[in-house]
Amino acid sequence: MRAASTTAGEKVIDQLEKSLGLPFGDDERAFLAEMSEWLDEHVPSERAPRRGSAERLPWLRRWQATLAEGRYVAPAWPSQYGGRDATFLQQMIYFAELDRRRLPTxxxxxxxxxxxxxLIEHGTDEQxxxxxxxxxxxxxxxxxGFSEPGAGSDLASLRTRGVIDGDNLVINGQKIWTSxxxxxxxxxxLVRTDPDAHKRKGISFVLVPLDAPGVDVRPIRQISGDAEFCEVFFNDVTVPLGNVIGSLNGGWDVTRTTLANERAVLFLSRQLALSGTVDRLAGMARCVPHRAGTRADLPxxxxxxxxxxxxxxxxxxxxxxxxAKVMDGATPGPEGSMSKLFGQEAEQHLHELAVDLAGPVGLLAPGSDAAIDDGRWTTGWLRTRASTIGGGTSEIQRNILAERVLGMPRDPWADEGV
Structure with missing residues (x-):
């Protein structure tokens, strides 16, 4: 078992070296060898319960706890907080190995x-x-909990309010599209704690328990039948001021940290997943008949x-x-919006291709006897309608690229100096 994993691990390294054009040294190879050996011993023998089943979330939480024991939940975190101080190359190996084994998120x-x-950068020791x-x-x-009705494209216009009451913060407002x-x-x-300040200077970053009195979580039913997003309402929700991360009214700067590294390495996970989808679609095209041959024969x-x-x-x-910028010591830049914009539009196009390749049966829902892959492509096509909305719409990403990469003028509604 270990010999097979070692061979597979060597292939992961070889593929990454070839695709990235970067040599991997002894540290990277040792990282993968240790990770592969650990996964061989700890990956559950049973598969994760089917998506949508009541057993899936408890199973996934147990799997995360197991990964945490091996310090493989957050390898980039400092070792003192349960991470491995993983370099960017080691993080890329980490995502590649998880993808190769098709382990659940x-x-x-x-x-x-x-x-x-x-929390590591802005939190107190107690937090x-x-x-x-x-x-x-x-x-x-x-x-x-960032986006609100009327405060998506212009997040700093959020209206959820937090009023100081002694040692507490009393919150009223609404969030939406909360995954x-x-x-x-x-x-x-993000909560507005100083309504008189500049709109980006009066916001605080607050941790709110969802079981606190006055919190109401309402799932939003999607076209796919899923309900992965929610509305969250706050009605006189009281939390201690100790739940504010960073300084009071300094939440906008804290948020920059939250989002700065979001896409620095995760592009690899997305690229590997999409690459696997392309391979599966090519295989589907060779299997679906079309007149004298298969759909793969069509130009x-x-x-x-x-x-x-x-x-x-x-x-x-x-x-x-x-x-490359990050490895040279620079902060991840707005170019990351290109990965988000282009990647999620590519994801939509791939699922459109999948439904087209399947032909009429491509429209069958999961559970239908004739559905290809139990209708996963139909469900995926419906789910990816939201790909260009979640995490910042494609329009927002284009604005970021236009303003911060191409140097074009800011939108009229945007404030100066942001």
Whole structure:
């Protein structure tokens, strides 16, 4: 078992070296060897319960706790907080190995990738002690409460209010498109605590338990039938001032830290996933009959598959360009918006291609006897309608690129000096 894993690990290294054009040294190879050996011993023998089943979330939380024991939930975190001080190259190896094994995404990924680094940089010792271990193990699942009705494209216009009452903060307002809130224990939210200040200077970054009195979480049903997003209402919700991360009214700067590294390395995970999708679609095209041959024999299909492959390579190249800046010591820049913009539009195009390749049965829902891959492509096509909205719409990403990369004038509604 270990010999087979070692051979597979060597292939991971070889593929990354070839695709990235970077040599991997002894440290990277040792990191992968240790990780592969650990996974061989700890990956559950049973598969994760099916998506949508009541057993799936508890199973995933147990899996995250297991990963946490091996310090493989957040390898980039400092070792003192349960991480491995992993370099960027080691993080890329980490995502590549998880993808190769097709291991499920941990349920606490939002807390681990966004809240965790924010607490490490801006939190107090007491806050880090209180929250980091629990979110790393999956004891507490966190969601992000930023967007509001009327405050999506212009996030700084948010209207959720927090009023100081002694040692507490009393919160009233609403958040929307809050991913996975129905399964979470807390939300890290942006709250306006000084209504008279400049709109980016009067915001605080606050941790709010979702079981606190006055919190109402309402799932939003999507076109796919899922309900992965929620509205979250705050009605006189009281939390201690000790739940403010960073300084009071300094939440906008804290948020910059939260989002700065969000896409620095995750492009690799996206690229690997999309690359695997292209391979599966090519296999589907060779299997679906069409007149005298298969759909793979159609020039139009071959052209679309070729374009899909090229798009995935472009995601990799752009991600490497941003990664090169980071490895030179620079902060991840707005170029990361290119990976988000292009990658999620490519994801939509891939699922459109999948439905087209399947033909009429491509419209069958999961559970239908004739559905290809139990209808996963139809469901995926419906889910990816939201790909260009979540995490900042494509329009927002284009604005960021226009203003911060191309140097074009800011939108009229944008404030100066931001």
């Amino acid at each position: 941990i349920p606490g990924r939002i807390g681990v990738s966004l809240l965790g680094p924010t 880090r002690e209180r929250y980091l271990g629990r979110l790393r193990r999956g004891d507490d699942l966190w969601c992000q 996975t809130a129905m399964n979470c224990d807390g939300v890290f939210a 139009a299909v071959r052209e679309r598959l070729a374009k899909a492959w090229i798009d995935v390579q472009l995601i990799r190249v752009n991600g490497m360009r941003n990664l």
